[in-house]
Amino acid sequence: MTLFKINNKRLFLKPLKNIFVIILVIFIVWMLFFDANSWLIHNELNNEIEALEAEKEYYKREIEKDKKAIKKLSTDEGLEKFAREEYYMKRDNEEIYIIEYEDSLKNKQDD
Template sequence: MAALKNKGKYLKPFKNWFVIILIFFAVWMIFFDANSWFIHNELNQDVEALEAEKEYYKREIEKDNRAIKKLSTEEGLEKFAREEYFMKRENEEIFIIEYEDSLKTKPNE
């Protein structure tokens, strides 16, 4: 008999309609609603990833702007052409020195 009294003591709040409706509403909002907590959490993670990507692209744009600024001068353009495309002036010889550790070799050699 004492076990039934203790059981009734713990179930007493669940006999109130307001508590039942509140629990149902909380479960609905957390799991089933279109704006549920799970969907909201997933969208927050997507926003954070997009903001990180935005910062990455901002840094890349700044880096590219510095490169463009460098290439806008005669000296910078000449340096780029010499280093990247091995261009030279007339009556000038270019020697390309390759070190043994920088050469690409086949793995079986």
């Protein structure tokens, strides 16, 4: 049985004595971890690219929402509605009464 163990060790160590195998192993380790173009750096850059793509999609959706809001405000009715709701503007011959409910007051304080 000891003969089998010795042969097993020799089979494992024999490729490590070959200079080409040693150089190949060193090259693979260098390229995976230490090189400027290593696998680790590429992995980090790919994650960053995915995050930026998601952010790009978010901003595209926001731009579309803003374009719709600008389109609404470009009409006289939309501009008048915005001025009445946000700045409580009124015409000369009318009175405005603001009715606020208790739950709407809580929402304004949270914002």
